[in-house]
Amino acid sequence: MSEPLVIIGQGMAATKLVEELSSRALGRYSIIVIGKEPYRAYNRVLLSSLLAGEISASDLELKSGDWWRRQGVTNIYGRGVSAIDRLAKTVTLENGVSFAYEKLVFATGSHPISLPIPGMDLPGVMTFRVMADVEAMMSGARPGRPAVVIGGGLLGIEAAYGLAQAGVKVTLIHLMDRLMERQLDAPAAELLKLQVEAKGVEILLSAQTARVTGNGKAEAVVLADGRVIPADLVVCAIGIKPNADLARAAGLDANRGILVDDGLQTSDPSVFALGECAEHRGIAYGLVEPAYEQARILARRLSGDRDALYPGSVLATHLKVSGVSVFSAGDFLVEDKDAIIFKDEGRGVYKKLVIENEYLAGAVLYGDTADGLWYLDLMRSKAEVAGIRHDLIFGPQLGA
Numbered sequence: 001m002s003e004p005l006v007i008i009g010q011g012m013a014a015t016k017l018v019e020e021l022s023s024r025a026l027g028r029y030s031i032i033v034i035g036k037e038p039y040r041a042y043n044r045v046l047l048s049s050l051l052a053g054e055i056s057a058s059d060l061e062l063k064s065g066d067w068w069r070r071q072g073v074t075n076i077y078g079r080g081v082s083a084i085d086r087l088a089k090t091v092t093l094e095n096g097v098s099f100a101y102e103k104l105v106f107a108t109g110s111h112p113i114s115l116p117i118p119g120m121d122l123p124g125v126m127t128f129r130v131m132a133d134v135e136a137m138m139s140g141a142r143p144g145r146p147a148v149v150i151g152g153g154l155l156g157i158e159a160a161y162g163l164a165q166a167g168v169k170v171t172l173i174h175l176m177d178r179l180m181e182r183q184l185d186a187p188a189a190e191l192l193k194l195q196v197e198a199k200g201v202e203i204l205l206s207a208q209t210a211r212v213t214g215n216g217k218a219e220a221v222v223l224a225d226g227r228v229i230p231a232d233l234v235v236c237a238i239g240i241k242p243n244a245d246l247a248r249a250a251g252l253d254a255n256r257g258i259l260v261d262d263g264l265q266t267s268d269p270s271v272f273a274l275g276e277c278a279e280h281r282g283i284a285y286g287l288v289e290p291a292y293e294q295a296r297i298l299a300r301r302l303s304g305d306r307d308a309l310y311p312g313s314v315l316a317t318h319l320k321v322s323g324v325s326v327f328s329a330g331d332f333l334v335e336d337k338d339a340i341i342f343k344d345e346g347r348g349v350y351k352k353l354v355i356e357n358e359y360l361a362g363a364v365l366y367g368d369t370a371d372g373l374w375y376l377d378l379m380r381s382k383a384e385v386a387g388i389r390h391d392l393i394f395g396p397q398l399g400a
Contacts (some may be wrong), residue, residue: 002030009107013275020299036080051162121211143167154287156237258358327372332362371395
C-alpha cells in the first residue's frame with residue numbers, strides 16, 4: 001500500500017520534488033500537493049515577462065493538469081492549510097477537510113518584505129512576488145503615468161522592466177550604491193544600470209525611501225533627502241523572508257526559516273522542508289537552483305537512500321535581467337584577491353574571475369554567460385586552475 005505523503009506548497013521546489021520522486025519512487029507514495037494560490041505551479045522567474053506583455057499566463061505553467069494526473073498526484077490549489085497535528089499526523093485545510101500523512105514536506109516559499117514606513121498601507125502600494133501581484137500591477141498601471149519601484153535587487157529590476165515595457169513611466173529607487181549588490185560587482189552593476197536605463201527606467205541610487213503619501217491612495221514617494229517622486233503605483237520589492245509561519249505554529253524548530261539537517265529533515269523525523277522556507281546550516285537560500293538541489297537530495301532520501309546528504313550550495317546566480325544574461329558564483333566581491341578581468345564595452349560583455357591559492361574562488365559574468373556552469377563546476381570540484389590561468393577567461397574551449 002502506498003505511503004501517504006503530503007507536500008504543503010505548490011511552487012517550483014514542490015514541483016521539482018514530485019518530478020524527482022516520479023523517476024525514483026513511482027508508486028511508493030500516495031502524494032497530495034496543496035497550494036494556496038488559485039493556480040497550478042508556475043514559473044515565478046517569468047512574472048516580469050508576463051507583466052511586460054511578452055508572454056501569456058498560460059506560458060508560466062510548469063506542468064499541465066494531465067502531467068500531475070499521470071504522476072498519480074492529488075493536486076489541490078486555491079486552498080490553504082490552516083493547521084497541522086503532528087501527533088495525529090494530519091493536515092487540515094482552511095475549508096475543514098483533513099488529510100493524513102506519514103511523511104510531510106514543507107515547500108511554503110517566502111513572504112515579500114515590506115518597508116516599515118508611513119503610507120505602505122495606501123491603495124496603489126503593492127509587492128511583487130506572486131501572480132496576484134502581477135494582476136494587481138497590470139490593473140493599476142497606466143501607460144504614460146508615473147510609478148515607483150523600491151528596491152534594486154532582481155525583483156525590483158524585473159518589476160521596473162515589466163512596467164516600463166508596458167508603457168509606464170518608472171522610477172527605480174535603491175538604497176545601495178549599485179544594483180544587485182549581492183550578485184554583481186561594481187563594473188557589472190554599472191553595465192546593468194545603463195541597460196535598465198536604456199529600457200526607459202530612471203534609477204536613483206543611494207536613495208532612502210522615507211514615506212509614501214497620498215489622499216486616499218498612493219500619489220508620491222518622499223525620499224529621506226526631501227525629494228518627492230510622483231507615483232500612481234508603488235511597488236515594494238526589497239527582498240523576501242522564509243514563510244515558516246505554519247511550521248512554527250505546528251511547533252517545529254525555526255529561526256529565519258524552518259531548521260533542517262543535511263537530510264532536509266526538521267525537528268520532527270516525519271517532516272521535511274526545502275526551498276525558500278528552509279534554513280540549512282544557518283542559510284535560507286532565496287534562489288531556484290539550491291531548491292532544485294534540495295529536491296533531488298530529498299527525493300533520494302524519501303526513496304530510501306540514507307547516504308544522500310545535502311552539504312549546502314555554492315551560491316550562484318544565473319539569470320536574465322531586463323533581457324541581459326548575468327551570472328555570479330562564489331566569492332567575487334573581495335577587492336584584495338587576485339582577479340582576471342575582461343571587458344568589451346562595445347558588446348556589453350564583462351567577465352571577472354577571482355583566483356585564490358590556485359583555485360577559482362568566484363566569478364562574475366555579464367552579457368556572455370555561456371561558460372558560467374563550467375566555472376561553477378571548477379569551483380565545486382575545487383580543481384586547480386594555475387595550469388590553465390592564461391586561457392581561463394575564454395572558457396572551456398581554450399581553458400580545458
